[in-house]
Amino acid sequence: MTETEIRARVAEAIAAQAGREGPLLPMLHAIQEAVGHVPDEAVPMLADAMQTTTAEIHGVISFYHDFKRAPQGRHRLRLCRAESCQAVGAAALHDEVRERIGLDWGETTPxxxxxxxxxxxxxxxxxxxAAMLDDRPLGRVDAEGLAAAVAEVR
Ligand code: FES
Structure with missing residues (x-):
């Protein structure tokens, strides 16, 4: 997608939500739906539409983790880092998985x-x-099982 196409999609997404009450979050969702993430170009366009500062827009985007600032992979592997999973060895597992697949948190394969x-x-x-590969829940995972599941998706 060219920068011109991105700007056009962002402008359409903003215009489509402009009449709503509290339109910023719907605009951000619409932009992410149209472009796949919230690109840098969208920030000043949103600030203009909302008559606010780019810092304010950045603050909202960074507060909600579901808004992605960079293009995402076709598949998404989510690994749980919360307490119950930590209690059964998630940290060591995550180190091994990140080593095997060559990605750190938030990264996408080239x-x-x-x-x-x-x-x-x-x-x-x-x-x-626990883990999720796209919409598929995976429990009691180990590094080999996760690597095998990841190898299955193209
Ligand atoms: S702590 Fe609930 S799924 Fe990991």
């Missing part, structure tokens, strides 16, 4: 196939260490 994310509870606490 081919755009996979993004690695940290989450803080997936509601699978009784089955820790």
């Amino acid at each position: 081919d755009g196939r996979l993004t690695l994310e940290a989450v803080y509870c997936l509601g699978l606490c009784a089955c820790g260490p």
